[in-house]
Amino acid sequence: MNAVSTSLLDHSLPPELQQLLQTQDGPAFEQALDVLVREREQHLFRALGVLARDLHDAVRRLGNDLAQEGVPDSVADARRHLHDVLDMSAKAAHRSLDFAERMRPQAEALQADAAVVLADGGKDDATVALARRAGEFAGHCRDGLSDMVLAQSWQDLSGQRIKKVANFIGSVESSLLELVRLTGVLAGGEAPVAAAKVSSQDEADRLLSEFGF
């Protein structure tokens, strides 16, 4: 070890490391290095152990909820509610379209009739005025009904978003169940939702305790 690097290391390294670097005894150096590395590994393992335990606890709680509080039912309910909303909104949009399709031909017929009256001569002023107004009104109705038809595209646009949310809930549901199943398998349990067995939990706790967690 040369003097330059030693002097550099002096300022930035902990004392035990400085001591280690200055030693001339090869086997002692290696032994001390092993101790240092092992200490670091133990820190890492301890941190991983705590994480594993937290995760295990969280998933166990989730497993209990899923098994006892009917969370799968709630998730399925949520998806069913969304599909109900889709159906209801489609029905409502179709009712509006029924109405528009029923009224449009009537508006067009009235517009045509008014045009016929106006085209025939020899009518008194009151009749001509009424026919003109009727024709204009029918035209406005026709345009308004077309706009109403177009406005029903809200059902498609909102429905697509609802479908996306329903699919997302479905994927979250299956991921959660898979997580619980995997944890059950890792902890020695069998069935996914029934993974919250006290025995397997005790085993897991004991196993974790053996490693000092």
Place this chain on the structure above:
Amino acid sequence: MKILVDDDFSTMRRIVRNLLVELGFSNTLIQEADDGDNAIDMLRSMPFDLVVTDWNMPNMTGIDLLRAIRAELALKALPVLMVTAENNRDQIIAAAQAGVNGYIVKPFTAVTLKEKLGKIFERLAAQGATA
């Protein structure tokens, strides 16, 4: 003119049908499909002059339908108008590259539909004249 309207939402199929009728197309010549799979089956079984399709559909999407149409000798010249809520650049470019004839972003108006259909038929007529 025989038109196929392809959308998984029945309301949107009905709206497009209404608009087409309003623009003067015959109601009885308009047929409907609810995804790309059904659409391609119908296109193979009877002649159509125009396809109006959504993008987001189960089974076969609108872009896959477009590619399937362009890949099939008997169908490749069929005009396809895409009517979709997808309005990001990449998707519009993908549709253009796949050979779409027109692209309408939902929600749209009868005026937009008329304009895009007009352009499609103008271009087809020009191609027919030079062919």
